[in-house]
Amino acid sequence: MLITDGSDLEGVTRVQDIKYMRYLRIVLRPIGAWPGHEIGEPIGHWKKYGILMIANTCMLLLGEVLYVKNSFNRLSFADMVNDYITVFMTIICVARSMTIYKKQYSEIFKGFITDVHLFNGRKQSAYAMKTHLSIHKYSHFFTFYMICLLLFGDMFFSIVPIIMNIRAGGFKASPPKNLTYELSVNYALPFDYHHNFNGYIVVSIFNFCETLLAADYFCIIDSYMGLLMFHLWGHLKIIVHDLDYFPRPRNDSVAFCGRYTDEELLQVREKLKSIAQHHNRVLKYIKDVQETFGPAIALSYGFYQVTLCILLFGSSQQGLQGFIRYAPMTVALLSLLIQMSLTFELVGSMRDQLINSVYGMPWECMDVSNRKSVLIILQLVQRPLGLKAVGMVEVGCNTMMTILKTSISYFAMLRTMAVD
Template identity: 25%
Template structure:
């Protein structure tokens, strides 16, 4: 693999080579090799998971250790009873945990357990969602490449017919997989959009007016939720654009050189590829436009909260 360079060597974890043969072969794979598309999608999903793991783990640790550090700094006031024990979350409990250290420690351990569990659930759902979306992008890219690389003028009718049947079956598989994914994970994408619509302005407000030692907590939260919004919007937009490109690619195929029976098969593929693969989450389309609207609404809410605080 080091010698023939399947795609970019960086995708496989190797350092780039200056060998001319390796460079030419890598370019050839990038231009003509569907395997390189799969490798690229796999590498992108790995990077996304690494970023999400870092943000969730680091933010969960900050939520756990920041109150502990503040209590240690103000240890004398806590002993004197002039300051309460600070925690990540304040809630009603049938026992005193604001001045009793053992009760506070018991509650904090339970809250850290809940935070870590919630973080794992959120990471698993988002990771699976984005993995499937990017692999669907890879499948559509490979299908588009297969259509563009066909040399139908130089093939007999039987070979052209088999090639068209393979393209048809592959597209039907992608479309059925897309519908299944939309029905299964549409709620998760909808929750991502709804949460960003409701919580981003509040997180920005906390970043503006919270104490300095707590700002990093909200910054990491904001990064995670905004990155999730951007990735889901980008992936949905790419799926829609690629499905439109596949329709255009089929439309401009050299159909006039095909036999009548093969032209009918090509027409069937054209009819099936005409509806765009528009991802809908909870009934609304996902993409750049709703993402931009959410960002605009977030800043509007933030300005309103800021003016209310100033008054």
């Protein structure tokens, strides 16, 4: 199920009918992130559902912030690590729900399904088909991996407090009188759910549903952005191949000095035009993705910067209990940070290959007009391909390493302060 040989593409005529795209649609719909009306599917209540999800995340954030405010002078920092983390996670969910509601999000979605997805251009050449099959395998594995991460992440996040409550005797017929029930997320509510079993059950069920939606915002939106990067990477690989195997003059006789004939020059002009248009399409789509997802990605990087050091601190302060509670969340968030940075790095890393491929073209065999076209393409491929969140933060491995180093430094500082 995680690995495919491409046989699942037999009989498929539309992008949205590919297996991993069908599963992506299933997990994107609960948070209103599948605007199917853009590709001819019934519109349903997509817009209303989008507003409902924004309102839902904002109400959750309000309840969590009020709980932190009420407990600030009553509990220590170590005791409130989980509450701080859930507040930051909900802020990310609010930002992503607003991103999904943007018109630009729907336009990017439509462009991905109808143009960018390599399934649409698989018949253009043998290499295009080969690249499509290769990216299909990556995309299939990546989508199922992210869905598994969603399910396991939500399970660990929800089940750890339940195990702790069972060990403390919270599910006995006569629980200890001084017992305080632990929950995955705490809110400021008008009834007591920390010492009342019925209230605890109600909030636990509510938390399970909400944390599943939160995991959807984190894992599946990242999965969707990863798929965009995989297919853009595939387009760039096709452009590099077209440049590397640019047709040379057929007539290599001394009389022609290895130059193109007049008929070949017309074909060269069309080939150069096609490559330039293909590259411009990729650049435009990257720019659209940057403008739409840039603020949410920048906020996510800030989130990872803050939460990773807090999670490391929480894991080290509460012994085995803290390690069991926070280690799985730390690993999950760390894997999300790494995969997001690596997938965006794939696109940015293609710039040097494009430049080298243009330099290697047989421009010396062309006339002046086509040489000018080669020069224009050379100027095009020197533009940065990497994304910059809000025009400042580079999305890639360098930023990821900076976040990891800074998080470890802040963790050491917090631990030293706690010891002192």
